[in-house]
Amino acid sequence: MSEFQRYQWKVVGRSLSAKQRGDISELSSHISVRSDSAEVSYHWSGFKHDPIAVLKRYFDIHLYEANWGTQDVAFRFDADTVEVADLSLFAMGETLTVVEADGSVLVDAWFEENWIESAHGYYDEYDEADWRLDAFEAIHRQLMDGDYRGIFLLWLNACELNLEENADSTVPLPMGMGQLKDEHKTLADFVGVCGGLMKAAAERSDPLPAETAPQEDLAHHLGKLSKARKEEYLQQLLDGDATAVQSALRRELRSLGKQPRRSRSVKNISYRELADAARCAAEQEARRIKEEKEKRRRDYLAELERREDEIWDRVNERVAKKETKAYDEAVLLLRALEDLWTTRGDREYFLNAVRLIAEEFPRLTGFRGRLEEAGWLNPKREHLLLPIKRERWSEKNPLQREIDLKW
Structure with missing residues (x-):
């Protein structure tokens, strides 16, 4: 995969002046500048300026992503519009910083080697009203209003990526973690916040006031x-x-x-508590899935056993039609019967039964070829491609595959 980087910036509650747009346009030969935002992407090389310096000078939000597993989320605020002490509680070493200087507050979350499966590809084209920047604008406004759910999600991810250092880190748990909005989900997707951690936080968070x-x-x-x-x-x-x-x-x-800010909380939570809860929940879910799978397997084998004679008759009936589609159905049904007899510990009985069917229809070369490909009959003559065909057939039709028995 080729290299890819994307830089995005946005202002909140205002527009860029004509001079500002002109200055920003000169930062890169192919930067896209609009009345309230800017974006530039690279498939080689990179942005020649400090993107955070650009943020501080012109914008309020900066997003960066690279396909080698790096994301950056940065917010700039005027110092008198946020509670710096509250935001600083979520600072996490060099990964998540909160810095006040020159009348501004900068919240910067930088994630290295953060390989994630994003819901949106690196090469997606976004329209001018970039939905993602709009989502982060909503987070920006919430932070000014004392709603710290967005920075809490960034803190969660910072802890997870620096687990050994931060397992015992503790922060206030914002209200409303069980009432996340689309913008919070967009942020979580962008930096890859663990869903299990989010669920554990939601279960422990107080609801937002009416x-x-x-x-x-x-x-x-x-x-x-x-x-x-x-x-x-x-x-x-x-x-x-x-x-x-x-x-x-x-x-x-x-x-x-x-009046208290609406999502502040007196309840503190540690990353270790959330991680332990997420791990327990994952283990319980894994057990549930395993038990459900085992029950489905038992039920399937029971149905095979109950309908075994009917399935053998169906195989003979489909082969007798001497049609390609009927052969394919017959072979799948035989695979189900092989599963049943293998489970019984007597696969040889099944192979003998298949040989009898083949002997009953000696002239049906198309059907016999399918039996050879499935590995149930030896070929009458050597075929160099047969091992490859058998491997592909087995991958497509694994032994414990549940065959549709509805006809």
């Missing part, structure tokens, strides 16, 4: 803001970033009204 009308509740506290403070918000709104202004205003009004 939806209320937060704007109406918060509006009661607008009178507590000074005139100067209100004018500050209006000036910030005029300057551009409506989403950041809205988040900061809500944050301040919640503080004035002493």
